[in-house]
Amino acid sequence: MGALRRAALALAALLGVSLAVLEVHVGTSLVYSVEGQQAVLPVWYTSHSLKEPYITWMLNKEAAPIQILSVMGGKVKVEETALKSRMGFLYPITTHNISVFINTTREQDSGQYICSVNVEDDTVKNVGLINLTVLVPPAAPTCQLHGNAVVGANMTLSCSSKKGKPSPTYQWQREPPTLQVFFPPAQDRARGTLKLTNLSLEMSGVYVCRAENQAGSKNCSIVLEVHSTGTKAVIAGAVLxxxxxxxxxxxxxxxxxxYRRKKRDSQEEGANEIKEDAVAPKTPSWVRRPASDTMSKTSTLSSIAGTRQAYGARAPSDTASILTTTGSYRGPPPRGGGRPPNLSPPAVNGTPRRRQDPAAAPVGSLPPSSLARAGAVPVMVPAQSRAGSLV
Known part of the structure; x- marks a missing residue:
């Protein structure tokens, strides 16, 4: 380019023609910016012409360059919608410094920027090229454990970040009080993995992973707790x-x-239920028997009593008694063959005789008051002969 310009100047001098020279200068061809910060693309030009220049800025993407900014007749126009509120010139155009700025850079702002300057009186056109790279710091990484943390086993710790330009690298270390830094082959800095073999109880602790690139770094941590197999079994048994x-x-x-609810419900149903098919209580057999049967049993008992002891004989005990068929208490027979003191005398010609005065009862018989206290009930017993037959 310099040789061509010198040749043009020499030719112009020989011909006596005045020729203005235009030259575009680029401060640096590589510009780096961190996402969210400002990027400056430094460009200026030289020209002896006093005419206003026509300036254009284009962004060369993969498909084709697109015009993003232009200056014509002293008016600035931003044509790219995504850059409309974020792009502009740093200085006035009259200073020939046509550097531009981009605020709050984004990853998609990265690319090759082309600046061209045209002046009416200048016959030479020049172009400046600048490559912009927007760096993206790593996102907060995620730390994970893979494997069984028991004594003697192997485990792998992984660390990964979902965002970062360029791709971040990873560094594992164990935190104090037992500080430990790891190196390959145990650690893979590109993949973010750390392999721990033959675990021991002393390897328990806090492990920190740092993801970093030119734009920044972010950390994550994880706690490794190594257990012995016996402890783990005891804990599992206790839980079960x-x-x-x-x-x-x-x-x-x-x-x-x-059970309590069922019992209560059954009691309530029994209390509220009306049993229509309940069987009436049976009448005792002795109630249904005729009076002749009762009389025969009484005669039999009397006969037994007469055969065992003759009238006039002394009873073995003054307290001996005979239980009648009706359940009443009957005292011992009176001495001398007298009638029992508690029985009414037999009737004569249909007229009952007066009941014997208790005071006149033979000696050895119980008075009626004693019989009453014992719970005796008076019973009508037919008169008997000495042979035991009914009179």
């Missing part, structure tokens, strides 16, 4: 035992509540 005991208590409680 507690659950079994709780299930047993609940089962018996439900059974007890159901």
């Amino acid at each position: 035992g507690s659950l079994g005991a709780l299930a047993t208590i609940i089962f018996f409680a439900q059974k007890f509540v159901g």
Whole structure:
């Protein structure tokens, strides 16, 4: 380019023609910016012409360059919608400094920017190129454990970030009081994995992963707790035992509540139910028997009593008694063959005789008051002969 310009100037001098020279200068061809910050694309031009320039800025994407900013007749126009409120010139156009800024940069702002300047009197056109790269800091990574944390086993710790440009690298370390930094092959910085082999109880602790790139870094941490197999089995057994005991208590409680409810319901139904088919109580057989049967039993008892002891004989005991068929108490027979003191005398010609005065009862018989206190009930007994037959 310099040789061509010198040749043009030499030719113009030989021909005596005045020729203005235009040249575009670029401060740097590579510009880096962090997402969310401002990016500056430094460009200026030189020209001896006093005419206003025509300036255009284009962004070269994968498909084709698109015009994003232009200056014509001193008026600035931003044509890209995404950059309309974020892009502009740093200085007035009259200073020949045509550097632009982009506020709050985004990842999609990355690309090749092309600046071209045209002046009416200048016969030479020049173009400036700048590559912009917007860096994206890593997002907060996620730490995970893979494997069984028991003594003697192997485990893998993983760390990954869903966002970051360029792709972040990862670094694992164990936090104090036992500080430990890991290196390959145990650690894979690109994948973010850390392999721990032959675990021991001393390897328990807090492990921190740092994801980083040129834009920044973010951390995540995870707690590794190594257990012995015996401890784990004891804990599992205790948990299962507690659950079994709780299930047993609940089962018996439900059974007890159901039994009480069933018993209460049955009692309420029995109290409210009217039993129409209930069987009447049976009448004792002795009530249905005729009076002749009763009389025959009385005669038989009397006969037995007469055969065992003759009239006039002394009773073995003054307290001996005979239980009648009606359940009344009958005292011992009187001495001398007299009638029982508690019985009425037999009737003569249909007229009952007067009851003997208790005071006149033979000696050895119980008075009526004693019989009454004993619960005796007067019973009509037919008169008997000495042979035991009814009179």
